[in-house]
Amino acid sequence: xxxxxxxxxxxAFLLQAQGRALRVAEIATRSRDDALDVVQDAMLHLAxxxxxxxxxxxxxxxxxxxxxxxxxxQRRQGVRNRFFFWRSEREEDEDAPTMEERAPDLAIPxxxxxxxxxxxxxxxxxxxxxxxxxxxxxxxxxxxxxxxxEETAQVMGCSDGSVKTHLARALSNLRGKLGDAWSN
Amino acid sequence: MxxxxxxxxxxxxxxxAFAQVAQTRxxxxxVLDYTESARLAAARRRAVAxxxxxxxxxxxxxxxxxxxxTVALSFVLIPNRLVSPPTGAPAVNGLETAALExxxxxxxxxxxxxxxxxxxxEQQSELGRLPEPNA
Numbered sequence: 001x002x003x004x005x006x007x008x009x010x011x012a013f014l015l016q017a018q019g020r021a022l023r024v025a026e027i028a029t030r031s032r033d034d035a036l037d038v039v040q041d042a043m044l045h046l047a048x049x050x051x052x053x054x055x056x057x058x059x060x061x062x063x064x065x066x067x068x069x070x071x072x073x074q075r076r077q078g079v080r081n082r083f084f085f086w087r088s089e090r091e092e093d094e095d096a097p098t099m100e101e102r103a104p105d106l107a108i109p110x111x112x113x114x115x116x117x118x119x120x121x122x123x124x125x126x127x128x129x130x131x132x133x134x135x136x137x138x139x140x141x142x143x144x145x146x147x148x149x150e151e152t153a154q155v156m157g158c159s160d161g162s163v164k165t166h167l168a169r170a171l172s173n174l175r176g177k178l179g180d181a182w183s184n
Numbered sequence: 185m186x187x188x189x190x191x192x193x194x195x196x197x198x199x200x201a202f203a204q205v206a207q208t209r210x211x212x213x214x215v216l217d218y219t220e221s222a223r224l225a226a227a228r229r230r231a232v233a234x235x236x237x238x239x240x241x242x243x244x245x246x247x248x249x250x251x252x253x254t255v256a257l258s259f260v261l262i263p264n265r266l267v268s269p270p271t272g273a274p275a276v277n278g279l280e281t282a283a284l285e286x287x288x289x290x291x292x293x294x295x296x297x298x299x300x301x302x303x304x305x306e307q308q309s310e311l312g313r314l315p316e317p318n319a
Contacts, residue, residue: 007232007239014231018224019214036220040227044234051235121209143203144210146191164194171199174206183205 004052013058021066024140027129028070038073042066063155127177138166
């Protein structure tokens with residue numbers, strides 16, 4: 001039977017996972033503060049619910065918890081946005097910016113310039129944020145985290161075939177938005 | 185975590201090239217600034233404390249029944265020992281204790297079988313005349 005996790009082991013795992021978790025949450029929430037809250041919640045959830053599991057199980061569990069926390073955050077934002085939309089609907093004027101004009105606002109504030117260091121990275125983050133949830137998950141897990149198709153399927157709770165489909169669509173979407181010159 | 189080109193073997197060449205560049209750039213973006221590091225360090229400390237709390241809570245859960253069992257066992261065994269003395273055990277008095285001395289003596293029981301001889305031997309040695317073996 002594999003040995004259960006220790007506090008020192010958990011700390012080491014979280015230290016290694018925190019950077020990517022924050023960036024993934026940042027892309028999904030488009031806010032660094034909200035992303036930090038989401039990652040903090042995910043860390044606590046992992047420690048409380050799965051801290052005693054063997055450390056080898058932590059990575060897929062943490063991915064799943066993080067995705068669930070992001071989804072919870074998006075759900076809460078959805079409720080809040082619907083409320084604000086209802087309030088401001090009548091005040092909307094014809095000069096409101098188009099989707100394209102608003103696009104730069106999708107960039108992650110204050111950390112974008114520092115972290116992305118180039119326009120290509122910023123564009124990738126925006127394009128990733130605009131992907132449908134399942135496509136974004138498949139891309140993050142397979143490409144960013146480097147999980148296998150089987151591991152990704154396990155985290156996403158779907159079949160290997162679905163992962164391949166979501167990833168193919170995600171790559172097609174991203175390449176369509178960013179252009180093939182992006183990866184040169 | 186896989187970074188090899190084989191990892192994207194099932195993708196088309198164009199998708200593979202795109203995925204490899206995206207992976208490199210995304211991983212380069214994981215560097216944290218001071219504020220992020222500080223907040224995440226605090227979050228980690230809270231998570232580790234939660235795990236320690238949980239472990240000590242489980243230890244307490246294990247200790248409680250063990251302590252209860254020990255107390256219960258003590259209640260069953262100790263009064264029995266105090267109230268009812270062991271039956272069939274020999275009564276010990278001064279005389280019998282003296283009689284048993286030879287059993288625990290280093291010399292052993294054989295010494296006491298020839299006690300008269302050894303007393304005579306002692307007297308002879310005190311008088312300085314030990315008999316010849318063949319005398």
